Amino acid sequence: MSSDFELLIPIQQWLYREARLLDSRRFDLWLGLLDESIRYRIPNRALVRQAHAKDFSTWSVERELDGADSLALIDDDLAALRYRVGRLQSGMAWAETPPSMSRRLVSNVMIDSVREGCVSVVSTIFLAKSRNDGRVLFTAERRDKLAPIGADFRLRERYVVLDDAVLAADNLSLLF
Amino acid sequence: MNSQPSVPLDRERYVARDGSWVMPIIFSDPTLYEIEKQRIFGRSWLLLGHESQLPRPGSFLRSWMGEESVLVTRDRNGKIRAHLNACRHRGYQLCQEDRGTGQRFQCRYHGWTYDSDGSLAAVPGEESIYYREIDKPKWGLVPVPRLDTFRGLIFGNFDPDACSLEDYLGDMAWYLDIVLDRCAGGTELLGPQRWRIAANWKVVAENHCGDEYHVGFAHGSVFPNLAANRATPIPYAREIRPAMGHGLGANVFPDEMPPEEWLKAGLGEFPPPVYDYMLRIYDETLRRLGKQRAHISLIHGAVWPNFGMVPIVNSFRVIQPRGVNEVEMWSYSLVDREAPAEVKAWFAAQSARTFGPAGSFEQDDAGNWTAVTRSSCGFESRKHRLNLQMGLGHEERSDRFPGELGLTASEINQRGFYLRWMRDMFDGETRDE
Ligand code: FES
Ligand SMILES: [Fe+2]
Numbered sequence: 357m358s359s360d361f362e363l364l365i366p367i368q369q370w371l372y373r374e375a376r377l378l379d380s381r382r383f384d385l386w387l388g389l390l391d392e393s394i395r396y397r398i399p400n401r402a403l404v405r406q407a408h409a410k411d412f413s414t415w416s417v418e419r420e421l422d423g424a425d426s427l428a429l430i431d432d433d434l435a436a437l438r439y440r441v442g443r444l445q446s447g448m449a450w451a452e453t454p455p456s457m458s459r460r461l462v463s464n465v466m467i468d469s470v471r472e473g474c475v476s477v478v479s480t481i482f483l484a485k486s487r488n489d490g491r492v493l494f495t496a497e498r499r500d501k502l503a504p505i506g507a508d509f510r511l512r513e514r515y516v517v518l519d520d521a522v523l524a525a526d527n528l529s530l531l532f
Numbered sequence: 533m534n535s536q537p538s539v540p541l542d543r544e545r546y547v548a549r550d551g552s553w554v555m556p557i558i559f560s561d562p563t564l565y566e567i568e569k570q571r572i573f574g575r576s577w578l579l580l581g582h583e584s585q586l587p588r589p590g591s592f593l594r595s596w597m598g599e600e601s602v603l604v605t606r607d608r609n610g611k612i613r614a615h616l617n618a619c620r621h622r623g624y625q626l627c628q629e630d631r632g633t634g635q636r637f638q639c640r641y642h643g644w645t646y647d648s649d650g651s652l653a654a655v656p657g658e659e660s661i662y663y664r665e666i667d668k669p670k671w672g673l674v675p676v677p678r679l680d681t682f683r684g685l686i687f688g689n690f691d692p693d694a695c696s697l698e699d700y701l702g703d704m705a706w707y708l709d710i711v712l713d714r715c716a717g718g719t720e721l722l723g724p725q726r727w728r729i730a731a732n733w734k735v736v737a738e739n740h741c742g743d744e745y746h747v748g749f750a751h752g753s754v755f756p757n758l759a760a761n762r763a764t765p766i767p768y769a770r771e772i773r774p775a776m777g778h779g780l781g782a783n784v785f786p787d788e789m790p791p792e793e794w795l796k797a798g799l800g801e802f803p804p805p806v807y808d809y810m811l812r813i814y815d816e817t818l819r820r821l822g823k824q825r826a827h828i829s830l831i832h833g834a835v836w837p838n839f840g841m842v843p844i845v846n847s848f849r850v851i852q853p854r855g856v857n858e859v860e861m862w863s864y865s866l867v868d869r870e871a872p873a874e875v876k877a878w879f880a881a882q883s884a885r886t887f888g889p890a891g892s893f894e895q896d897d898a899g900n901w902t903a904v905t906r907s908s909c910g911f912e913s914r915k916h917r918l919n920l921q922m923g924l925g926h927e928e929r930s931d932r933f934p935g936e937l938g939l940t941a942s943e944i945n946q947r948g949f950y951l952r953w954m955r956d957m958f959d960g961e962t963r964d965e
Contacts, residue, residue: 391797396559398697398890399726400723400724403628403629403630403632404630404631404632404633405629405632405634418799422722422723424877424881425631425873425876425877426722426723427722427723427724427725427864427865427880427883427884427888428880428881428884429725429847429884429888429890430884430885430888430890431880431881431884431885432885436745436881436885439885440890440892442884443753443754443892444753445750446752446756447753448749448751448753448897448898449747449753449895449900450753450754450896450900451895451896451899451961452895489730489902491905502574521630521726522548522726522728522860523727523728523889524727524728525727525728525889525897526727526728526730526889526898526899526902527727527889527890527894527895528727528888528889528895529890529895529901
């Protein structure tokens with residue numbers, strides 16, 4: 357417990373720094389935070405019935421999320437993320453040229469477990485984006501695995517649970 | 533606006549006789565949209581889903597036909613059914629879930645309960661407060677009058693007098709089979725991803741149907757070298773109009789060209805397991821459909837009115853209208869059902885990375901469609917014709933495959949799309965109730 361608590365401050369600072377890099381559009385530097393073996397996934401979500409309506413203990417968000425064998429919103433490895441980010445500075449990625457204005461609020465940071473130095477951390481993110489046609493708001497839970505590199509960390513896994521079955525946005529041009 | 537809108541009789545006002553221009557007002561006029569609900573979405577074959585989404589008796593999904601919520605079920609006997617998702621008591625949207633399994637649907641308002649075949653099974657208070665006077669067989673869910681499947685895809689049509697699905701697809705079916713019937717195992721749909729775009733449905737659908745022209749510019753971020761070369765037609769690629777309203781673009785590779793060569797002409801390289809799989813599928817396609825079709829690779833297309841596709845990355849989508857200036861995109865990845873898991877996963881990731889809401893293409897497309905729709909709302913800007921003349925008068929035919937052909941790029945398919953719109957909107961008038 358106490359060791360988790362000592363980890364919490366550097367983990368929080370890492371997540372805040374990451375959010376600031378993305379808000380300030382330093383996607384190139386953001387790529388530097390990623391582990392070689394990263395898997396970045398945003399599953400598709402649907403409105404479904406819980407198996408046992410009368411038993412909270414069986415209710416789960418997982419039931420609403422498409423499994424790994426289905427179509428995700430994003431399912432990227434490092435090469436795909438590099439491509440995704442690189443495209444944004446082609447000068448012709450019109451949805452982000454000029455760039456949208458964005459702000460990420462990262463909150464509710466909790467360390468789930470630490471295994472062989474690899475930290476599983478859950479956080480919530482509130483992403484606001486505004487461009488020509490007004491403002492879009494997203495909220496999500498992020499389930500991350502951060503691998504230690506000396507005193508720093510690299511993102512090895514990110515699983516984003518968006519709070520939408522139908523996105524109230526015309527694209528997902530930004531990363532969570 | 534009265535409850536029975538009518539189109540001003542001046543047919544010349546919206547679309548040129550030869551399809552060479554359209555008026556932007558058709559993207560923003562609420563009266564025209566009301567008529568579209570009746571004469572287009574009320575009379576066309578519309579995609580509801582895929583048999584693979586209803587694996588067993590009791591499986592259900594909630595879908596749409598135009599702005600009508602539709603409940604699609606597999607009943608106790610395994611038969612696929614589609615009904616308006618509206619309780620017959622007060623019209624409450626009966627099913628409030630995207631998909632699931634269950635033999636009974638109980639309305640949340642007053643508790644009328646329907647069976648998966650649509651029949652009314654139970655009414656609370658049937659004896660005590662209805663005096664046993666309710667004639668339950670008369671109050672089942674309203675069925676979608678025409679339901680049919682094509683290679684696993686489920687289509688519905690609200691028009692009891694509509695032509696058969698087969699006739700409706702016409703020569704488009706010959707092309708669709710290149711992806712739907714290329715292997716014995718058939719296909720399945722993964723997804724859908726769903727998102728909202730502030731665009732008129734036609735702006736989105738015509739793009740799928742025929743707009744190869746935008747690819748080099750709107751998607752310049754994906755093809756940095758193509759943008760400069762747009763004046764040159766793309767070798768092997770053709771725009772094809774199998775029938776008015778449907779359209780597609782395809783690479784048509786010469787018979788003598790080995791598949792090893794043209795399989796690399798897709799979007800990016802296939803990793804080894806996928807490449808090997810595609811070679812196997814080529815052999816199977818050759819056996820099932822013949823050389824002519826084994827050498828055609830579909831790029832994009834649309835079945836009239838709102839079933840769009842980008843088969844080059846396995847993306848299939850329904851452009852669900854949500855009012856005159858909004859759509860809800862339902863985007864699926866269509867994969868061979870019996871493909872190895874890693875091959876399916878690669879195709880799904882490819883669909884998502886290109887034509888999902890976070891895709892390298894799709895991200896930028898939404899902006900095109902919202903900007904066109906937005907312009908069409910202005911009093912002044914919507915009065916001026918938009919140009920659709922590219923390739924007009926240069927349509928060709930080939931003895932190798934059905935339909936009319938244009939270069940890539942050509943606006944042959946968009947002209948077909950808007951002429952079909954005119955035909956459905958105006959010639960349909962006499963059939964209004
Ligand atoms: S509206 Fe369904 S039971 Fe009353
Ligand atoms: Fe596009």
